[in-house]
Amino acid sequence: MYLLEINPLVLPDIGLVFWNTIAFIILFVVLKKMAWKPMLKAIHDRESGIEEALSKAEKMKAEMTALANENEALLHKAREERAVLIKEAKEQSDRMIAEAKEKAKSEYDRIVADAQVAINQQKNAALTDVKNQVGALVIEVSEKILRKELSNKAEQENYIKQLAEDVKLN
Amino acid sequence: MSRSMKSLLVLAFSLLTLLFSSQSFANNQADTTVNKATEQEQVTGSENNHNGEEKFNVSKTILEHIRNDYSWHLWGHTSIPLPVILYSDKGLEVFSSSKLSNEHHEPVIYQGNYAYKNIDGKIKVVNEDGTVNQELNKKVWDFSFTKNVAALFISIILLCAIFITAASAYKKRGVTSAPKGLQSFMEPVVLFMRDEVVKPAIGHKYNKYLPFILTIFFIILINNLLGLVPFFPGGANVSGNIAFTMTLAIFVFIVVNLNGNKSYWEHIFWMPGMHWSMKIFLAPIELLGVFIKPISLFIRLFANMTAGHILVLSLICLIFIFKSIFTSIVAVPFAVFIGLIEVLVAFIQAFIFAMLSSMYIGMAIEEHHHHGDHEPHYNEGDEA
Numbered sequence: 001m002y003l004l005e006i007n008p009l010v011l012p013d014i015g016l017v018f019w020n021t022i023a024f025i026i027l028f029v030v031l032k033k034m035a036w037k038p039m040l041k042a043i044h045d046r047e048s049g050i051e052e053a054l055s056k057a058e059k060m061k062a063e064m065t066a067l068a069n070e071n072e073a074l075l076h077k078a079r080e081e082r083a084v085l086i087k088e089a090k091e092q093s094d095r096m097i098a099e100a101k102e103k104a105k106s107e108y109d110r111i112v113a114d115a116q117v118a119i120n121q122q123k124n125a126a127l128t129d130v131k132n133q134v135g136a137l138v139i140e141v142s143e144k145i146l147r148k149e150l151s152n153k154a155e156q157e158n159y160i161k162q163l164a165e166d167v168k169l170n
Numbered sequence: 171m172s173r174s175m176k177s178l179l180v181l182a183f184s185l186l187t188l189l190f191s192s193q194s195f196a197n198n199q200a201d202t203t204v205n206k207a208t209e210q211e212q213v214t215g216s217e218n219n220h221n222g223e224e225k226f227n228v229s230k231t232i233l234e235h236i237r238n239d240y241s242w243h244l245w246g247h248t249s250i251p252l253p254v255i256l257y258s259d260k261g262l263e264v265f266s267s268s269k270l271s272n273e274h275h276e277p278v279i280y281q282g283n284y285a286y287k288n289i290d291g292k293i294k295v296v297n298e299d300g301t302v303n304q305e306l307n308k309k310v311w312d313f314s315f316t317k318n319v320a321a322l323f324i325s326i327i328l329l330c331a332i333f334i335t336a337a338s339a340y341k342k343r344g345v346t347s348a349p350k351g352l353q354s355f356m357e358p359v360v361l362f363m364r365d366e367v368v369k370p371a372i373g374h375k376y377n378k379y380l381p382f383i384l385t386i387f388f389i390i391l392i393n394n395l396l397g398l399v400p401f402f403p404g405g406a407n408v409s410g411n412i413a414f415t416m417t418l419a420i421f422v423f424i425v426v427n428l429n430g431n432k433s434y435w436e437h438i439f440w441m442p443g444m445h446w447s448m449k450i451f452l453a454p455i456e457l458l459g460v461f462i463k464p465i466s467l468f469i470r471l472f473a474n475m476t477a478g479h480i481l482v483l484s485l486i487c488l489i490f491i492f493k494s495i496f497t498s499i500v501a502v503p504f505a506v507f508i509g510l511i512e513v514l515v516a517f518i519q520a521f522i523f524a525m526l527s528s529m530y531i532g533m534a535i536e537e538h539h540h541h542g543d544h545e546p547h548y549n550e551g552d553e554a
Contacts, residue, residue: 008237008290008291008292009233009236009237009412009476010412010472011412012411012412012413012416013238013292013312013413014311014312014313014413015255015311015312015313015314015316015319015413016238016316016318016319016411016413016414016417017413017416017417018313019313019315019319019322020319020322020413020414020417020418021417023319023322023323023326024385024389024417024418024421026326027326027329027330027385027389028381028382028385030330030334031329031330031333031381031384031385031388032381032385034330034333034334034337035330035333035334035336035337036333036337036380036381036384036385037337037381038337038338038340038341039333039336039337039340039357039360040360040364040377040380040381042337042340042341042345043340043345043357043360043361043364045345046345046346049345049346
């Protein structure tokens with residue numbers, strides 16, 4: 001106690017404690033209401049905003065990646081499909097060409113065969129016709145000749161005689 | 171002259187200490203630094219004052235500079251008188267501090283309800299012969315609006331202005347834009363206090379205590395810094411006054427113990443996980459700890475700030491001890507150096523006070539999940 005009395009430096013005086021209490025309470029109330037609350041709230045808001053934006057961006061990125069992957073897969077699939085389609089189409093066209101060729105060939109063969117048949121038929125018909133006409137002409141000519149030769153009786157009898165002689169010879 | 175010169179003094183004084191160290195250590199090894207300093211200065215003083223000039227009393231000068239005062243000395247013979255408020259059994263009385271001194275700035279007796287005189291910076295009731303009347307002195311309560319109180323209110327106005335401006339910027343500029351000006355200057359400090367001090371120490375309930383810790387931190391910081399300014403409105407040694415630090419520590423004490431949970435009190439009076447004899451042994455120690463924690467808080471801050479001021483003042487006083495302007499060549503740079511260290515100390519001490527306060531709060535409100543676990547869970551909140 002003696003030491004405390006000789007050094008006023010370490011002896012807290014009641015007046016300053018009193019004023020300090022008032023001052024601190026005032027400061028605390030004022031700052032809490034008008035400074036800390038809006039300030040901390042704003043900082044908190046900003047932080048949560050940033051956090052939200054970041055997580056959103058992250059999500060976006062993930063989505064984008066997923067989308068890209070999907071696109072890639074789709075593209076790949078499309079490519080495969082295209083290849084298959086092309087292959088199929090080619091096969092089909094080849095087959096069609098082959099078919100068409102075959103068909104054409106068979107048709108051609110058939111047409112050629114038909115034509116030959118028709119040609120033969122017409123040839124035969126023409127030949128028959130020619131034969132008939134030649135026969136008719138021959139008959140007509142021989143008839144005319146016979147008629148001329150056998151126009152008098154003597155000649156007829158002569159001819160008969162000749163014929164009869166031929167027959168006898170046989 | 172005071173602060174920058176003080177700084178000078180500190181430097182020169184340290185050199186002096188070296189010069190006279192053998193002498194000093196021989197005389198009194200157990201003395202405190204301040205006393206040692208005083209003695210040496212008196213030795214030098216008497217050596218330099220053979221021609222009969224008035225003796226320059228260093229320790230008196232220094233103590234006058236760091237103690238509280240009833241008026242605010244500005245320069246030369248100009249000072250602002252502040253109201254003296256006394257409460258005694260005869261009632262409340264208020265008068266100007268200018269009535270306590272005459273035109274030569276010497277203390278005179280003022281006849282109020284009692285005869286008052288300013289003796290070494292404190293108002294005392296004196297007898298007719300000029301001696302202190304101890305009996306009547308105890309009846310008088312001194313609530314004067316002193317220099318430190320005035321400085322405290324100035325710092326409070328400053329703090330309010332700074333932070334209300336900073337906070338209004340959020341309203342004006344919104345939360346999406348980057349902070350600017352004062353706002354950008356204060357926000358990192360507030361964020362640092364929140365993220366590095368309060369959050370780790372208190373845990374997930376930090377939001378409740380954050381305004382309190384922030385207020386404590388900034389009131390100490392601004393008073394530490396204003397205390398380093400040698401002229402008005404600085405110059406009052408508020409944070410180096412034990413009443414100021416004690417009041418803050420009392421607030422911390424109240425907050426800690428009002429919010430202490432069951433496990434906090436259990437750990438004080440009936441330490442879990444110990445043998446019963448150990449529990450009985452530990453209880454008084456822990457109980458003592460409840461008081462020692464805030465006491466260490468306020469003594470640390472008081473001692474640090476006071477020591478810094480004394481150091482700077484001592485260096486400046488060197489010039490007056492040697493009565494040579496050339497002493498300043500050594501004293502001034504050294505005082506500037508110490509002054510810079512003091513700026514650092516101003517921040518560090520405010521930070522330490524705030525950090526320890528939040529740690530004490532954190533220890534009082536932490537929840538123990540398992541018995542026999544005495545590791546502090548400072549980071550519990552982060553996990554939760």
